[in-house]
Amino acid sequence: MTDTKNDYQKILGSVQKPVKGEAGKTGSWSPKKPIIDIEKCIPAKSGKPSCFNCWLYCPEAVVSRTIPPKIDFDYCKGCGICMEECPVKAITMEEVSIE
Ligand code: SF4
Numbered sequence: 001m002t003d004t005k006n007d008y009q010k011i012l013g014s015v016q017k018p019v020k021g022e023a024g025k026t027g028s029w030s031p032k033k034p035i036i037d038i039e040k041c042i043p044a045k046s047g048k049p050s051c052f053n054c055w056l057y058c059p060e061a062v063v064s065r066t067i068p069p070k071i072d073f074d075y076c077k078g079c080g081i082c083m084e085e086c087p088v089k090a091i092t093m094e095e096v097s098i099e
Pocket residue numbers: 036040041042043044050051052053054055069085086087088089090091
């Protein structure tokens with residue numbers, strides 16, 4: 001397991017780390033949610049902790065830095081930044097019903 005706080009500090013220096021759920025539950029705000037294709041995702045394919053752009057750029061801190069990365073739809077606001085920042089186009093925004 002990784003130390004997320006220290007990982008952010010190493011990568012971003014003094015930039016403030018986002019806090020999951022700061023804006024409250026966002027699950028129902030958007031009809032579209034990011035879906036990760038693990039056949040394309042770099043760490044999922046390689047089994048090695050690399051890339052994680054989705055984790056790094058998510059403004060809601062709802063993507064895990066795990067293999068494979070997982071997204072907490074309860075707090076994801078559907079902004080699509082993770083999709084834009086994925087270097088291999090492994091993320092697509094799809095209509096997902098949140099229960
Ligand atoms: S940005 Fe794309 S390739 Fe990189 S970890 Fe996220 S889903 Fe995988």
